[in-house]
Amino acid sequence: MALIVQKYGGTSVGDPTRIRAVAERVAATRREGNDVIVVVSAMAGETNRLLELAGNVAERPDARETDVLLATGEQVSVALLAMALQDMGVRAQSFLGHQIRISTDSVFGRARIKSIDADAMLQVVRGGAVAVVAGFQGVDEDANITTLGRGGSDTSAVAVAAAVKADVCEIYTDVAGVYTSDPRICPSARKLARIAYDEMLELASLGAKVLQIRSVEFAKRYGVPVHVRTSFSDEPGTWVVQEESSMEDVLVTGVAHDLNEAKITLLHVPDRPGLAAKILSPIADAHIVVDMIIQNASEDGFTDLTFTVPRTDYQKALGMVKEVAAEIGARGVTSDTSIAKVSVVGLGMRSHAGVAARMFQVLAQEGINIQMISTSEIKVSAVIDAKYAELAVRVLHQALIEEGVQEGAA
Amino acid sequence: MALIVQKYGGTSVGDPTRIRAVAERVAATRREGNDVIVVVSAMAGETNRLLELAGNVAERPDARETDVLLATGEQVSVALLAMALQDMGVRAQSFLGHQIRISTDSVFGRARIKSIDADAMLQVVRGGAVAVVAGFQGVDEDANITTLGRGGSDTSAVAVAAAVKADVCEIYTDVAGVYTSDPRICPSARKLARIAYDEMLELASLGAKVLQIRSVEFAKRYGVPVHVRTSFSDEPGTWVVQEESSMEDVLVTGVAHDLNEAKITLLHVPDRPGLAAKILSPIADAHIVVDMIIQNASEDGFTDLTFTVPRTDYQKALGMVKEVAAEIGARGVTSDTSIAKVSVVGLGMRSHAGVAARMFQVLAQEGINIQMISTSEIKVSAVIDAKYAELAVRVLHQALIEEGVQEGAA
Numbered sequence: 064m065a066l067i068v069q070k071y072g073g074t075s076v077g078d079p080t081r082i083r084a085v086a087e088r089v090a091a092t093r094r095e096g097n098d099v100i101v102v103v104s105a106m107a108g109e110t111n112r113l114l115e116l117a118g119n120v121a122e123r124p125d126a127r128e129t130d131v132l133l134a135t136g137e138q139v140s141v142a143l144l145a146m147a148l149q150d151m152g153v154r155a156q157s158f159l160g161h162q163i164r165i166s167t168d169s170v171f172g173r174a175r176i177k178s179i180d181a182d183a184m185l186q187v188v189r190g191g192a193v194a195v196v197a198g199f200q201g202v203d204e205d206a207n208i209t210t211l212g213r214g215g216s217d218t219s220a221v222a223v224a225a226a227v228k229a230d231v232c233e234i235y236t237d238v239a240g241v242y243t244s245d246p247r248i249c250p251s252a253r254k255l256a257r258i259a260y261d262e263m264l265e266l267a268s269l270g271a272k273v274l275q276i277r278s279v280e281f282a283k284r285y286g287v288p289v290h291v292r293t294s295f296s297d298e299p300g301t302w303v304v305q306e307e308s309s310m311e312d313v314l315v316t317g318v319a320h321d322l323n324e325a326k327i328t329l330l331h332v333p334d335r336p337g338l339a340a341k342i343l344s345p346i347a348d349a350h351i352v353v354d355m356i357i358q359n360a361s362e363d364g365f366t367d368l369t370f371t372v373p374r375t376d377y378q379k380a381l382g383m384v385k386e387v388a389a390e391i392g393a394r395g396v397t398s399d400t401s402i403a404k405v406s407v408v409g410l411g412m413r414s415h416a417g418v419a420a421r422m423f424q425v426l427a428q429e430g431i432n433i434q435m436i437s438t439s440e441i442k443v444s445a446v447i448d449a450k451y452a453e454l455a456v457r458v459l460h461q462a463l464i465e466e467g468v469q470e471g472a473a
Numbered sequence: 474m475a476l477i478v479q480k481y482g483g484t485s486v487g488d489p490t491r492i493r494a495v496a497e498r499v500a501a502t503r504r505e506g507n508d509v510i511v512v513v514s515a516m517a518g519e520t521n522r523l524l525e526l527a528g529n530v531a532e533r534p535d536a537r538e539t540d541v542l543l544a545t546g547e548q549v550s551v552a553l554l555a556m557a558l559q560d561m562g563v564r565a566q567s568f569l570g571h572q573i574r575i576s577t578d579s580v581f582g583r584a585r586i587k588s589i590d591a592d593a594m595l596q597v598v599r600g601g602a603v604a605v606v607a608g609f610q611g612v613d614e615d616a617n618i619t620t621l622g623r624g625g626s627d628t629s630a631v632a633v634a635a636a637v638k639a640d641v642c643e644i645y646t647d648v649a650g651v652y653t654s655d656p657r658i659c660p661s662a663r664k665l666a667r668i669a670y671d672e673m674l675e676l677a678s679l680g681a682k683v684l685q686i687r688s689v690e691f692a693k694r695y696g697v698p699v700h701v702r703t704s705f706s707d708e709p710g711t712w713v714v715q716e717e718s719s720m721e722d723v724l725v726t727g728v729a730h731d732l733n734e735a736k737i738t739l740l741h742v743p744d745r746p747g748l749a750a751k752i753l754s755p756i757a758d759a760h761i762v763v764d765m766i767i768q769n770a771s772e773d774g775f776t777d778l779t780f781t782v783p784r785t786d787y788q789k790a791l792g793m794v795k796e797v798a799a800e801i802g803a804r805g806v807t808s809d810t811s812i813a814k815v816s817v818v819g820l821g822m823r824s825h826a827g828v829a830a831r832m833f834q835v836l837a838q839e840g841i842n843i844q845m846i847s848t849s850e851i852k853v854s855a856v857i858d859a860k861y862a863e864l865a866v867r868v869l870h871q872a873l874i875e876e877g878v879q880e881g882a883a
Contacts, residue, residue, distance in 0.1 A: 079529035086530075113549070119489035120496075120553045121560035128559070131567050132552035135545035139523070142542035143530045149538070150531035157541050161571055162616050206572050 065230040066098045066188070070198065070220030073107035074237045075294045076140050085235075086147035088294060089193055093153055100184055100194045100227060102220040103144055105136025126171035130200075130210045134160065137197035137216070145195045154192035158184060160200035160208065165219065167201035167209045174201055174209035175277070176218060179226040188227075196223055214275030221278045225285035232282070232289045234274065239293045240300030241266070241273050244318040244460045248453045251465060255316065256299075259306040262316045262408050265442045269406040270321030279303065306410060314418060315409040315463040320456050322449060324354060325377035326402050326434070327384055328369040331394035334361040341391060342368060345383050351376040355404075355437045355446065369435065371446065374400060402434065403452035406444040407463055418463065419443045425462045431455055475640040476508045476598070480608065480630030483517035484647045485704045486550050495645075496557035498704060499603055503563060510594055510604045510637060512630040513554055515546025536581035540610075540620045544570070547607035547626070555605045564602035568594060570610035570618065575629065577611035577619045584611055584619035585687070586628060589636040598637075606633055624685030631688045635695035642692070642699045644684065649703045650710030651676070651683050654728040654870045658863045661875060665726065666709075669716040672726045672818050675852045679816040680731030689713065716820060724821040724828060725873040730866050731814040732859060734764060735787035736844070737794055738779040741804035744771040751801060752778060755793050761786040765814075765847045765856065779845065781856065784810060812844065813862035816854040817873055828873070829853045835872045841865055 069089065076082050085101075092099050113132050117124040124132075141157035148155035163183050167174035184194040198216025201209045211218055217234055224232035241263065244252040258266075260283035267276045273291055282289045282303060292300025310316075332338060343353055356370040372380045381398055388396050412418050419436075422443055426433060431454070435446035447455055479499065486492050495511075502509050523542050527534040534542075551567035558565035573593050577584035594604040608626025611619045621628055627644055634642035651673065654662040668676075670693035677686045683701055692699045692713060702710025720726075742748060753763055766780040782790045791808055798806050822828050829846075832853055836843060841864070845856035857865055 079526060082530050116489060116549070116553060117556060120492050121556040123560065124556045125559045128552045128555045128567055131555075131569070132549060135548045135552075138545045138548070139526070139542060142538045142545075143526060145538045145541075146527055146531040146534045149535045150533065157538055159541070159618075208569075 064096045064098070066100075066227060067092060068100045068102060068220055068224040068227070068229045068232045069235060070102040070216060070233065071104065071235045071294060072216065072237065073104040073109070075235050076103055076144065077107035079143070082140075082143050083147050085294065086144060086151060086153070089148060090151055090153045093193065098188045100188060100196060100223060100229070101144065102196045102198045102216060102223055103137060103140040104198050104216040105133075105140055109136040109139070127207060130171045131208050133210050134197070134200040134208045137199050141195045141197045148193055148195070155195055156187050156192055157195045157197070159197050161202045161206065163196065165201035165222070167203055167211070169203040169205075169207065169209065171207075171209055173212035174203070176201060176211070176222045176281075179222055181226040184223070185227055211277070214278070217275040217278035218281060221281040221285075221287050221289060224287045225281060229287065232287050234289060234291045235294040236273065236291060237293065237295075238273065239296070239298060240291050241271070241303070241317070243316065243464050244456055245271075245320070248320075249318070249457050249460045251460060255301045257302045257304055257307075257310070258316060259310050259410055260303060261306065261441060262410055263303045265406070265408040265439070266317050266319050269319035269404065269408065269442065269444065270323070271317070271319050274303070310410045311414050312411065313409060314411040314415055315407045316411075317408050318456050318460045318464065319406045319408065320452050321404045321406075322452060323374050324371040324402060324404055324446075325374045325398065325400040326369060326371050326446065327377075327381055327396065327398045328367055329384065329388055329393045329396055330367055331365045332368055333392055334364050334366040338366075338391070339368060342384065342387050343370070345387065346372070346380050349376075349379065349383065351380050355435050355444070357435050371402070371404070371435070401449040402446050403449045403455070404444050404446050405452065405455045405459060406442050407459055408442040410441055412441050412443075421463065422459060425458050426455060429454060429458055474506045474508070476510075476637060477502060478510045478512060478630055478634040478637070478639045478642045479645060480512040480626060480643065481514065481645045481704060482626065482647065483514040483519070485645050486513055486554065487517035489553070492550075492553050493557050495704065496554060496561060496563070499558060500561055500563045503603065508598045510598060510606060510633060510639070511554065512606045512608045512626060512633055513547065513550040514608050514626040515543075515550055519546040519549070537617060540581045541618050543620050544607070544610040544618045547609050551605045551607045558603055558605070565605055566597050566602055567605045567607070569607050571612045571616065573606065575611035575632070577613055577621070579613040579615075579617065579619065581617075581619055583622035584613070586611060586621070586632045586691075589632055591636040594633070595637055621687070624688070627685040627688035628691055631691040631695075631697050631699060634697045635691060639697065642697050644699060644701045645704040646683065646701060647703065647705075648683065649706070649708065650701050651681070651713070651727070653726065653874050654866055655681075655730070658730075659728070659867050659870045661870060665711045667712045667714055667717075667720070668726060669720050669820055670713060671716065671851060672820055673713045675816070675818040675849070676727050676729050679729035679814070679818065679852065679854065680733070681727070681729050684713070720820045721824050722821065723819060724825055725817045725819040726821075727818045728866050728870045728874065729816045729818065730862050731816075732862060733784050734781040734812060734814055734856075735784045735808065735810040736779060736781050736812050736856065737787075737791055737806065737808045738777055739794065739798055739803045739806055740777055741775045742778055743802055744774055744776040748776075748801070749778060752794065752797050753780070755797065756782070756790050759789065759793065761790050765845050765854070767845050781812070781814070781845070811859040812856050813859045813865070814854050814856050815862065815865045815869060816852050817869055818852040820851055822851050822853075831873065832869060835868050836865060839864060839868055
């Protein structure tokens with residue numbers, strides 16, 4: 064008898080038939096003797112429908128009111144799922160963000176969860192019923208409705224699991240688990256049975272879309288075991304867990320790629336102290352996240368500075384950089400939106416040298432030029448021409464995962 | 474400079490274009506120097522869409538969860554209207570039931586408002602912004618979401634107006650005001666400039682659909698002046714107000730009709746004390762509202778008992794009555810669903826006799842048989858064959874309103 068938190072995404076509750084299928088699965092979990100709390104997203108398509116309505120009444124929809132609007136998506140889902148459960152004889156009660164005080168900061172559209180009141184959910188569950196919780200939403204100190212941003216329901220689920228001290232948080236999604244790479248472009252990718260929080264964090268921030276980064280951070284901080292799996296079958300998925308010593312035996316756990324960045328370069332800038340700060344501060348002030356930054360060695364007191372930003376913020380960032388460029392006397396600005404970031408991630412890199420070298424060697428063999436490099440303790444990322452992205456992922460997967468186990472152990 | 478509560482129904486906010494039109498009207502009211510609180514319903518069609526979803530996931534959707542589901546309709550409306558206002562430069566903030574503690578009892582689907590916290594709305598309004606309040610919804614003591622039943626947004630609006638001590642509660646609807654009769658069947662019906670709360674209460678309970686009865690009760694209890702008008706023009710509508718002495722000069726204010734009742738008769742029942750109670754108690758226990766009841770004078774110790782119920786409850790009531798009929802030794806049960814109740818209402822009846830007699834005379838002249846009669850201090854109702862309903866309304870309107878003023882004054 065365990066306390067299980069299950070989270071179902073928008074596709075899993077996309078229409079009444081699927082909602083009933085989710086209810087069947089929840090009922091089955093109950094029948095096995097478990098206590099269940101379910102966290103659900105809005106029905107697939109609903110968020111876009113609401114945003115379209117907003118776009119039709121206002122050119123720039125107010126952020127606070129957008130959250131009031133979007134929160135209805137999950138409210139509809141919890142009501143329907145609770146009804147479906149009741150209808151099949153499983154007692155159930157829905158909870159909205161304000162009813163279990165999912166308290167967040169006041170940053171509308173991408174609020175962060177501060178705390179959750181577990182009492183009401185636990186009371187319902189201990190009474191033998193299923194608690195059905197609206198994902199994605201919370202309330203700030205002044206009872207304003209907030210939402211957590213794209214993928215926020217994952218974070219809701221893990222935060223609920225942490226609050227009630229659940230034995231596991233099951234994330235049901237439309238893929239069967241976490242793969243060594245994207246199976247759509249790398250057919251030899253295989254599902255991982257287990258992955259460490261830190262590896263999952265790197266993969267999530269490097270372009271793998273299985274889990275929202277925040278949800279993994281939460282899981283790591285509170286030690287919540289997360290089980291990523293599909294609602295379309297009973298096969299086990301991938302467990303995201305505390306690091307285990309055996310995990311370091313595997314050199315590379317995953318190969319990720321990200322096509323959503325763009326590169327901006329300032330050419331021939333006078334190399335003075337505070338240069339990077341002067342260029343990058345206005346960008347940070349505009350809440351644009353700069354990912355990789357490189358600065359060439361200075362030649363004759365001049366240098367080039369290159370950095371990457373999300374492609375959605377690219378035009379805005381480019382405009383800002385061009386202004387600064389004139390001020391600081393740069394020779395010019397170049398930019399490139401057809402880049403890809405390919406990354407390899409693995410706890411084993413901590414104890415085994417040579418992964419980066421092997422990665423560059425493999426890319427070189429295919430004639431792929433590396434434009435930028437960034438590393439952390441457990442990952443290496445390289446920016447390359449976007450047209451080579453899929454090829455790079457396949458050859459890196461081949462060399463570092465399919466063949467790499469032996470080499471790493473050697 | 475007045476404090477005005479405006480309520481817009483589902484048709485007025487039925488699509489983005491209409492929402493912007495409502496925002497324009499609110500903005501105009503602000504520009505005239507008034508403080509404004511707006512109460513809105515769900516977009517037309519939205520409630521039915523949600524109920525259909527519920528019907529597709531559960532055969533008998535749970536009452537609590539149905540309210541969670543339906544409350545999203547108004548939540549969408551307030552968010553969109555607040556956005557539209559902000560977009561045209563009018564500061565605005567939406568409020569949901571739980572955010573201004575519209576506290577109700579716990580009868581899901583037809584909850585009654587107990588109190589409203591005016592502070593947050595007044596603070597927003599005093600700060601120069603428009604408060605946009607979700608109609609139809611509230612919360613009970615345990616923070617469960619409740620809804621007020623059909624037409625509940627009218628009650629929300631009047632209750633909000635009472636709580637903030639508004640100068641007027643304007644109810645925008647798709648008709649231009651309260652008419653002396655239904656203009657669709659009585660072309661000579663005219664719009665009333667003023668009507669007393671008590672007259673409006675009678676008309677609302679007799680089939681006039683302009684205002685929900687509960688909203689008129691609230692208005693009367695707290696003395697809220699209600700102005701019923703259309704959002705499609707600037708013409709004044711009908712004021713629903715405290716009784717004024719001059720109102721008694723008008724003999725009959727309105728003629729109403731109701732086609733939503735059905736008649737059930739128990740034939741030849743042994744006439745013993747407690748008979749009516751025995752027959753009607755199970756019906757009352759099933760929350761079926763019995764409207765008119767007549768019992769014939771006893772003949773040889775036997776009598777007939779006839780009563781009317783809402784047509785939606787007719788089958789259920791008939792089944793119950795047939796069971797009781799066997800028990801108490803009635804000769805049989807007959808029923809009739811094609812009946813109409815026509816009523817005349819007016820404060821003037823208090824001081825002028827003869828309205829009922831005149832009414833029966835007018836119906837008799839047209840060969841319309843009266844099946845049941847019920848009267849109160851300010852109204853007379855008659856049940857007739859449904860096929861004569863429209864004719865009856867027209868001739869009563871002609872005789873008692875168009876010509877009646879002179880006769881009443883004579």
